[in-house]
Amino acid sequence: MIDPQILRTDPDRLRESQRRRGESVELIDDLIASDVAKREAQTRFDELRNEQKLLGKQIGPLQGALKKADDDAAKAKAQAEVDDLMAQAQTLAEQVKAADAAATAAGETLDALWLQVSNLVNLESPVGGEEDFTVLEEIGTPRDFAAEGFEPRDHLEIGELLGAIDVERGAKVSGSRFFYLTGPGAMLEIALLNLAMQQATAHGLIPMITPTLVLPSAMEGTGFLGQAAENVYRIEQDDMYLVGTSEVPLAGYHADEIIDADQLPLRYAGWSSCFRREAGSYGKDTRGIIRVHQFDKVEMFVYCRPEDAEAEHARLVAWEKEFIDALEIPYRVIDVATGDLGSSAARKFDMEAWIPTQGTYREITSTSNTTEFQARRLKIRMRDENGTRPLATLNGTLCAMPRVIVALLENHQQADGSVVIPMALRPFLGGQEVFTPAS
């Protein structure tokens, strides 16, 4: 959610953001009307309620007097007064009830509209759709397999040669887009986890293992029940959701809390399985493990002062680069365009790894500055010398297992089907230097 003050003082800022995202601009006018209506209804209720309370305060003492009255004349007089007040109070009570209902309804209408509004985009973000990103940096050089004299195999072929990936049995047991990591594949994931956590803790991030099943409030608060809802698994029987990223439980962790400013920034590295329905991606990336329904991921998550958010975002980018650098994978950094941002992101940078058999770069990490958007929805605030206000949250992938494995296998393969293990990973694989085909 966005600061409602902006709606009243600078609605054009909201309109411009909506326009850049390619989302409804008219929504802002509905919002303004609804905001006015809500405040009017609320004010009416407040005033009636005040009247009611003032009236109610007279009744108590009066009834006390009525009980004490000795002579009949005084008693009758007191009784008449009480009856009169009660009659007034009863009418008022009905009005209060109606005003309360009206205010509540107006509030619900307003809230529902706010849920449709995505975060204000950062004006630096390139405007446009999925293809309109800006390339900020290209790091490393893709290998020239032609010069090396062999045709590169794709990750699935290598994975099968090594006995590391089994998608056939994944499909047998769970359906399409499920896979097993076997033998060296499983060991590789564990090594990657260790490398990622070692790096994260070296930078002071707090390691976390999070729930993967969450309540609707956590899912909605992080902004995944908007346009991304179709990609979320819902457990209907218990009204819970399987998370698509540990961003959700890491953001929900401090929901409804007020954090002392001197504790900030709070930085976490969460390890969890991630579940994605991949609705609307039929036919896309059907081969291998680039796009799957379930995978494991180490995700970084930061709570900080809003004024520090951009600097934190740069830090997350730097840490993501450090990790990919360690794996010796060629990649580029892109500034994602406004139309391709998630609803909660103001700005997003993706790292895309070079995939030799596709001759292109593919996303392996993504980091978003969600400014105060999630914090407002989840009621996470900070307290400093200026009082209490929402803080900023940011998230960034450190290591999404399948895609990193894809990039590793393809980029470090050799003519005989073996795969050289990058130096940084060897300590976590007992010093092993190369994966060799099973037989």
Added chain:
RNA sequence: GGAGGCAUCGCCUAGUCCGGUCUAUGGCGCCGCACUGCUAAUGCGGUUUGGGUUUAUCGCCCAUCGAGGGUUCAAAUCCCUCUGCCUCCGCCA
């Protein structure tokens, strides 16, 4: 899954039986001021959160006693439902 207990404004706590004087008590912590060689102690004042009103300050109003309903002129207090935590029993990775 069964039985019982508990939930109050940072922490602890009074209030709930018997509805109105609750504008929610007191302590701790914290902030400000005073006093004081310094510190400490002491005294005085302040200290939930959200919304509204106000150019702003001061102030005023509304909501908020785990959540949501209900009864009532009036609910922390009475009734119902739900959630969480604790204890015991059963089952179980």
